Amino acid sequence: MRGLPILDSLAQSYPVKPIRLVVGFTPGGVADAIARLLAQRLAEPLGQPVIVENRGGASGAIAYEMVAKSPADGYTLLIVGATAAVLPALRANLPYDLERDLAGVSLVAIAPFVLAIHPSVPAHNVKELIGLARSRPGKLSYGSVGAGSPPHLMAELFKLMAKVNILHVPYKGGAENAIANAAGRST
Numbered sequence: 001m002r003g004l005p006i007l008d009s010l011a012q013s014y015p016v017k018p019i020r021l022v023v024g025f026t027p028g029g030v031a032d033a034i035a036r037l038l039a040q041r042l043a044e045p046l047g048q049p050v051i052v053e054n055r056g057g058a059s060g061a062i063a064y065e066m067v068a069k070s071p072a073d074g075y076t077l078l079i080v081g082a083t084a085a086v087l088p089a090l091r092a093n094l095p096y097d098l099e100r101d102l103a104g105v106s107l108v109a110i111a112p113f114v115l116a117i118h119p120s121v122p123a124h125n126v127k128e129l130i131g132l133a134r135s136r137p138g139k140l141s142y143g144s145v146g147a148g149s150p151p152h153l154m155a156e157l158f159k160l161m162a163k164v165n166i167l168h169v170p171y172k173g174g175a176e177n178a179i180a181n182a183a184g185r186s187t
Contacts (some may be wrong), residue, residue, distance in 0.1 A: 016048075017075060019048060020077065021042075022053050022076060023056075023078070024063030025037045025056045026054055027173050028176075031173075031178075032173070032175075034111075036052050059145075059147060060080075060083045060149075061087055064080070064102070065094075071115050072103075080104075083148070083150060086148060087148065090148040120184050130164060134163070134164055137164070142168060143170070143171050143176075145170075145171060145172075145174050146173075147169050
């Protein structure tokens with residue numbers, strides 16, 4: 001079992017070099033924005049730069065694996081989102097185990113999930129959206145930050161509960177998803 005990075009580093013001066021803060025999604029999304037704010041807040045009191053490194057793809061699994069395989073010295077940190085909780089249930093044989101390979105440090109943020117539609121969609125509330133989707137089965141689409149991500153799973157639950165057929169379009173991150181929605185590509 002790996003030691004806790006914080007406890008392993010108590011016997012030495014910390015930090016003596018820059019710290020990497022890894023984000024499992026592409027730049028511009030919520031996780032990236034939170035990481036950049038956190039990096040700014042940590043750098044001054046620690047006296048070392050905190051560098052945000054985006055490793056998007058596989059709903060965060062690429063970043064989680066990279067950090068899990070990094071030395072347990074406290075110099076590689078990870079922004080862990082809700083996706084981490086569902087990945088073990090969705091994917092067999094992940095190359096890491098969150099509980100065994102990573103140590104929790106702190107709750108950083110709580111972010112809500114929001115249903116947003118392009119202004120061109122002729123629906124002004126959820127009831128109208130459900131009616132529209134039922135009248136056009138398979139013709140509407142929605143974007144998420146990736147297959148298996150909590151937004152994807154929540155939308156699938158919405159589809160089941162509303163009895164609608166809406167196509168899922170997975171993106172690598174929140175920025176790509178927001179741009180597609182603003183451009184009307186996920187409607």
